[in-house]
Amino acid sequence: LGVLTAVTGVSGSGKSTLIGEVTEELAGVGRLVSVDQRPIGRTPRSNLATYTGLFDVVRKVFAGAKEARRRGYGVGRFSFNVAGGRCETCQGEGFVSVELLFLPSTYAPCPDCDGARYNPETLEVTYRGRNIAQVLDMTVEAAAEFFADTAPVARSLATLLDVGLGYLRLGQPATELSGGEAQRIKLAGELQRVRRGHTLYLLDEPTTGLHPADVEVLMRQLHGLVDAGHTVVVVEHDMSVVAGADWVIDLGPGGGDAGGRIVAAGPPAEVARAEGSTTARYLTRALARGR
Template structure:
């Protein structure tokens, strides 16, 4: 892919790439880094210039550009195995493989090698298997990431004794939408051949609900104020005090764990990127009680700084007694795995076979597959970076010890 991008540029084209992967950033002639954070904490250009300048810039991207995950020194022992026998879905060639349970297993291989066919097409659908695939989340502008307003409506504050029956009507109304804007807070105007225009709803003034609904409060906030909260703030809000709602708090904690803490509860699903939608789907499924979690490329759309957070989340799932099976290309996830199943050796009719099973360390040592070669290079860069940092620190320490401060 990098070679293709460079060839396009060399033919006189201007190539603009939106990307997180450091391998792609490294070949750029010019880098524009946005931030400094996400959501309301972002939206500004933090840096523009060369890749070398980005590394020295001190921005979040610059600080994490050379991040590399190390191979695990010890791996978990499996508690059992999920047997797949004679798998022939799509290009699979009568595959027999045992997927270990109770550990973090990564299924990898080149694109088209048969990873999804093996995992989604061959793992038996049964109770306790939670599958998060790449199917998009369908949603309208009125649907939001955090539908915790239903929990809020269940405990309206300040309702007098004589208004108990009215409270039930409020709950029903909270579940509905403002008719004038269908609960979106904005009215969309179709301009035919031109781009549509969204304007703030004049009747609700963007608050989405009738004035009668906004009279009721939870923890001192009305429903429009709750929906305006980012996930991190809402997690604290529903975690204690008058607004304590364990079910809502649990879902919000999951959203924060997958790196969506900056989203507002009332943000329309249509404004989310593909990566954000996939992580929202993951957070939703984490609330389910399953013994086996199957994830399809959870690093999609993740910034370098968020990958470590995802690895911590996967570890917590396994440490809680779950079995986690991840289809993934990201080397950091491969390096962090307890067990790797590598498919290939190529794509399409050249793939469909298991070319390696074992620990990441054994894969790197064998260097017998395309994945092994690239993971070995990745690990070598991590070791080189660590050595440089240690050398720089040692040199700095020695220099400071030999130079007396001027008085």
């Protein structure tokens, strides 16, 4: 049976140890997915669209455009990672390294493609009046409208909207994304996948940097996973998340060496009444707000 468990308490008080224990105890689960904040890629060649697989579908759409077919441009023509359609001056990076005397080298927009990453011939091919560089420059929100009737693209964009990432650009380089954004991109990927069997999801502070309205959306997503029979364990200090969990594990009593023990555990309303819990007071307030 799916349960949404929130691990909370004084910051840093042994949460990694606890997650280790939880993981071992639940070794019987079919699959363990840790949705962490590690970058989705370390170079600007990796971006939101390439990581999610969205770009494969977008390139197929472009290869199917009338002008592309007339010219014999295939899917590979619309990649900035291989020769053919990309700008060769910057090799599809969109920028070039500038060597400076006595200073570390720096990056400047490519003088040939002006950051577009493609050669002029590739950019002549348009789909609904936009070329591939202009599509990469669209936000998730704008692209969702643009591709509304292209089913596989629309589905993928809908999950990104669901985790509050509508403001990101499709071509946003992996190197420009925050840890929280990287984590939500991974979560969107999980939500999109067809899941069979029981999965345990581990999330470390997924609300970091998230707008309160988006926290609500995220919670709906996590409860969706639980309703589908999966287990979600989330380490979180945002009390609206803790209040919305099925089960709460409160760690303390202090931080660092003074912590690491379970101070209280149970449904949120019960932990809110627990004596000796620093969290209880904040949780009580969050529960009152939620009513």
